[in-house]
Amino acid sequence: MNEDMKNTTQKSQLLDGVRKGRPEPAQHGAGRFTVSKTVWRQLGKNLGNGLDMMGLWIDDTQVHMAVYEVETHEFIIASHNISNKGFPSVGQSHAPAIRPERTIRDLYGAKVEGLPDKRPWLDHGKWPLTHPLKKKPDRAKKHKPYAFLAAKGEGLHQIPVGPVHAGIIEPGHFRFNCAGETVVRLEQRLGYTHKGIEKLLEGKTPDEAAPVCARISGDSTVAYSCAFARAVERAFEIEIPARARWLRALMAELERLANHFGDIGAICNDAAFAFLHAHFGLLREDVLQAAGLCFDHRLMMDCVIPGGVAHDLDEEGRDTLEILLQGLRERLPRLLEVYDNTPSLQNRTRNTGYLDPALARQFACGGFVGRASGRSFDARRDLACEPYTFLSFETPVLEKGDVDSRVWIRIREAEQSLSLCEQILRLMPEGEMKMEIDGAGGKPAEGVAVVEGFRGDILIWLRLDADGRISRCYPRDPSVFQWPLLEAVIENNIVADFPLCNKSFNCSYSGHDL
Numbered sequence: 001m002n003e004d005m006k007n008t009t010q011k012s013q014l015l016d017g018v019r020k021g022r023p024e025p026a027q028h029g030a031g032r033f034t035v036s037k038t039v040w041r042q043l044g045k046n047l048g049n050g051l052d053m054m055g056l057w058i059d060d061t062q063v064h065m066a067v068y069e070v071e072t073h074e075f076i077i078a079s080h081n082i083s084n085k086g087f088p089s090v091g092q093s094h095a096p097a098i099r100p101e102r103t104i105r106d107l108y109g110a111k112v113e114g115l116p117d118k119r120p121w122l123d124h125g126k127w128p129l130t131h132p133l134k135k136k137p138d139r140a141k142k143h144k145p146y147a148f149l150a151a152k153g154e155g156l157h158q159i160p161v162g163p164v165h166a167g168i169i170e171p172g173h174f175r176f177n178c179a180g181e182t183v184v185r186l187e188q189r190l191g192y193t194h195k196g197i198e199k200l201l202e203g204k205t206p207d208e209a210a211p212v213c214a215r216i217s218g219d220s221t222v223a224y225s226c227a228f229a230r231a232v233e234r235a236f237e238i239e240i241p242a243r244a245r246w247l248r249a250l251m252a253e254l255e256r257l258a259n260h261f262g263d264i265g266a267i268c269n270d271a272a273f274a275f276l277h278a279h280f281g282l283l284r285e286d287v288l289q290a291a292g293l294c295f296d297h298r299l300m301m302d303c304v305i306p307g308g309v310a311h312d313l314d315e316e317g318r319d320t321l322e323i324l325l326q327g328l329r330e331r332l333p334r335l336l337e338v339y340d341n342t343p344s345l346q347n348r349t350r351n352t353g354y355l356d357p358a359l360a361r362q363f364a365c366g367g368f369v370g371r372a373s374g375r376s377f378d379a380r381r382d383l384a385c386e387p388y389t390f391l392s393f394e395t396p397v398l399e400k401g402d403v404d405s406r407v408w409i410r411i412r413e414a415e416q417s418l419s420l421c422e423q424i425l426r427l428m429p430e431g432e433m434k435m436e437i438d439g440a441g442g443k444p445a446e447g448v449a450v451v452e453g454f455r456g457d458i459l460i461w462l463r464l465d466a467d468g469r470i471s472r473c474y475p476r477d478p479s480v481f482q483w484p485l486l487e488a489v490i491e492n493n494i495v496a497d498f499p500l501c502n503k504s505f506n507c508s509y510s511g512h513d514l
Contacts (some may be wrong), residue, residue, distance in 0.1 A: 019278030044090035052364035086111025151177035152455035170509035216509035223453030235447030244308035308434025353501035366456025373401035379452035
């Protein structure tokens with residue numbers, strides 16, 4: 001038996017072991033099974049090689065891990081009961097789990113057996129309570145100064161950057177260890193935008209919670225709203241009108257276009273090429289203005305709601321979008337020619353900020369970051385639902401893994417989004433745009449959904465009580481698995497290239513910190 005067949009068999013046996021656990025009948029959108037400590041440990045040891053960890057979270061009695069099997073596209077949730085000793089660390093064998101487990105410790109106070117990094121993560125010692133999501137939170141304690149990891153070597157020096165940055169940008173701290181201009185180690189300190197989202201969602205009805213989820217990361221408001229709405233709809237086991245599903249996809253692709261255009265221009269600006277920054281900024285503005293005319297909000301915030309959408313698309317809106325798409329198709333190729341034929345710009349973006357494809361796979365890195373390094377996961381295709389099952393599109397993938405590749409993935413995705421918007425306008429069915437959801441389900445229920453945002457896959461899992469109110473909701477931003485990789489790509493680059501690498505990732509602080 002060759003190595004690939006051996007790995008496939010091993011993964012299949014692992015998932016069989018998960019499925020033999022106690023099934024949770026109230027779970028919809030993916031099977032959820034309670035497993036033993038032995039299965040939990042085995043699962044953790046075999047993640048990252050075609051078996052991707054998609055999320056890791058906790059409630060009062062169990063820890064949960066969402067797992068995706070690349071070859072079969074199977075999506076499953078394993079749960080493990082928490083004992084007095086806590087639960088075994090997944091991070092001791094699978095590095096991407098370390099930060100989520102540190103988050104669990106900070107918020108819930110749960111013991112994580114064998115956690116490799118015991119430093120606090122989101123808790124900076126400024127909260128009035130310690131472990132605020134615990135049933136009985138503890139009083140706040142004084143924290144020791146955060147112990148950044150040391151880099152040893154002759155002539156090394158440190159450069160602290162942030163958390164306050166120049167311009168309009170969220171707060172985050174970056175500690176550089178450098179030899180001259182070359183970065184030897186970068187370490188991040190995040191958590192400054194923690195807002196207590198998970199606590200805010202507790203006890204709310206789906207209609208009350210939807211605006212909160214729409215604001216987790218404002219540039220992904222449509223994607224978050226879609227993920228939350230689909231999780232609710234799956235928990236209630238309802239199917240919304242077909243037109244609503246198509247309108248959601250249209251909004252999501254417009255959101256993708258606006259953000260990709262903005263990112264491409266901003267990356268060029270960080271390479272001191274303001275010309276393309278200005279022109280791609282105009283493209284982004286055109287998309288936002290059209291969205292505002294069609295859906296009464298430039299970012300389309302609160303336009304996606306549980307049960308459907310809040311705004312329909314009339315004939316005037318359809319004409320507006322057709323004019324927009326035609327104009328973008330005419331202008332985009334000329335700008336791409338400038339990008340590809342400017343040597344000074346190419347000198348900055350090519351071979352800068354290399355992300356090893358093996359790391360991208362290990363961290364289940366989604367979106368343009370993962371696809372620029374060979375990981376082709378796309379929730380629109382791999383966990384597809386209507387209307388994407390009826391639409392024709394490709395998922396662009398490159399292997400080079402540098403800043404230039406992340407730019408070109410955005411470009412190719414923008415081209416695909418243009419095509420998808422055109423197809424949606426042509427094929428979208430008539431009919432109702434929303435339905436009422438009965439807020440009292442009569443029994444507890446759970447739902448999970450994965451949606452492809454412009455950064456990558458967004459996961460939302462929630463549990464509703466018998467009255468239809470949220471007892472637990474876990475949102476997971478793609479940035480959770482992208483931020484750690486930024487530390488890796490900047491090594492052996494010069495300090496001046498950090499803004500370029502950082503913008504090519506464009507991770508969300510707010511989506512990560514919750």
